[in-house]
Structure formats: C-alpha cells, structure tokens
Amino acid sequence: MGTALDRRIGELGGNTDTSLLKLLALVFMLIDHIGARVLPGIQELRILGRIAFPLYAWCLVVGSVKTRNLPLYAFRMLMMAVLSQPLYMMGLQHTYQELNILFTLTVALVAIYGIQKRFMFSQIWVPVLCYLLLGYIQVDYGWKGLTFILILYLARESRRGLIAAFLAYCLFWGSGSATVNNLFGWELPFLKWAGIKQPLQAFFKLQTMAWLALPLIAIPTNSGFKMPKWLGYALYPMHLVLLIILRLLFTNATLASMTAMF
Secondary structure (H helix, E strand, O other): OOOHHHHHHHOOOOOOOHHHHHHHHHHHHHHHHHHHHOOOOOHHHHHHHOOHHHHHHHHHHHHHHHOOOHHHHHHHHHHHHHHHHHHHHHHHOOOOOEEOHHHHHHHHHHHHHHHHHOOOOHHHHHHHHHHHHHOOOEEOOHHHHHHHHHHHHHOOOOHHHHHHHHHHHHHHHOOOOOEOOEEOOEEOHHHHOOOOHHHHHHHOEOOHHHHHHHHHHHOOOOOOOOOOHHHHHHHHHHHHHHHHHHHHHHOOOOHHHHOOOO
C-alpha cells in the first residue's frame, strides 16, 4: 500500500519529469534574457523566452506536492533568491527594489502551504496575505505570476483541467501585449484570415505565447534525466553569471555600469 505522499504524487495530471523541465526552463530563460540585454532587436528570442516561467511555475507545483517539508523548500528558495539578487541586478539592470523571480516562487510556496495546511482557514488568509505583500514589494511577474502558479496548483490533478486553465489564463495575461505578426522574417498570413483572425490573433500576443510551454507540461516525457537537488537551485544564479559574461563580451556594458546601482 502506497503512502499518502505517493497518492498525492499520483494525482498530478501533468508532466512530472521536472529535472528535464528545469533544464529547459533555464535554456529558455537565458534565451529570453539574451533577447532583453544582448540582442534586443530579435523578437523571436523574447517569444521563446515566454516558455521559461510556465515551466518554472509547473515545476514548483510538482515540487510542492512531492516535498516532505514545504517550509524548508520555501526557505531554500528564499535563500537562493537573496543570493541571486546582486547577479540579477547586474545581469538585467535592476535595483534592490526590483526582486528576482525566485522571490515570486517563494511567495507562491507560502501561499500553497497555506492552502495545503487548512489551519484556521489558512487556505484563504495566507494567499490573501501573499497578494497584499505583492502590493508592497515589486517582484518579477508580480501578482499575475502568483495567480498563474496558484491556478496551475488548483488544476494539477486533471490534465484536461490543467490545459484549459493554462490557456485561459494565458489569454488573459497576454491580452494587453503586442501581436506577433511575423516569425523569423516570415509573415503569419492566417492572422488575417476573415472570420477567425480575431481569436487567432489572441493566441499570438507576445505574453499569450506562453502557451508554447503547454506541450512540455501536459505531455509526459519520462526522460530518465535526474538533476542533483543542489543544481536545481543553482541553475538560476548560474545563468545570470553567464548573462553577465555575455554582456561584457558582446555589448558596451562594463563592470562599472553593472555595479553602479550598488
């Protein structure tokens, strides 16, 4: 007979090959950040970068179900967020008031912990406090990122529900972003087809194109790839170090300009 943890893991409706997903998330995040700070004229890099956050978000959901000690998981995430902040500031030209994505993931873990514990209605007041906190601090993806993670968590047990919730939120999330009319120099003619151009265009907004991550989340890969736990935490600051090196080599950025905000 399986343990309660085994039964909880079995309820997940999406891909649990998280070592592979974390590695892919790192690759797409690096592509995104190269597009932001090294090659800003190439829109396709930013489009591919939309894949990264959904993968991190889903890996967090899987981790929150698999872990035997969620508070420790959140603490480790917070420590890595703090250690990564100076690199985040140097690599992406942010300030101390603009916090990196690992802070977003930490806040989401706290909200999920409240939902799981159900202590004195903690499934309500803990997420509410997390939203209030995000009203006072500025984190990457902000309240929209937290909402996306919580939606994935609540829809985690059904593949169909997960897909529906994912697409619905992407449509909302990207509604205010620019339409992507061409890719790699090729115009997308179907976005002008009479009758269906409006719904098609809705799926080709820059932020909406986070749906590109959906096949990786919805379809099991079973790669067999296993990443050491320490490497899973270290990937984020490692990619920032690489980004800093690329900026020094291929842009007019200098160490002096990167550290000016300190």
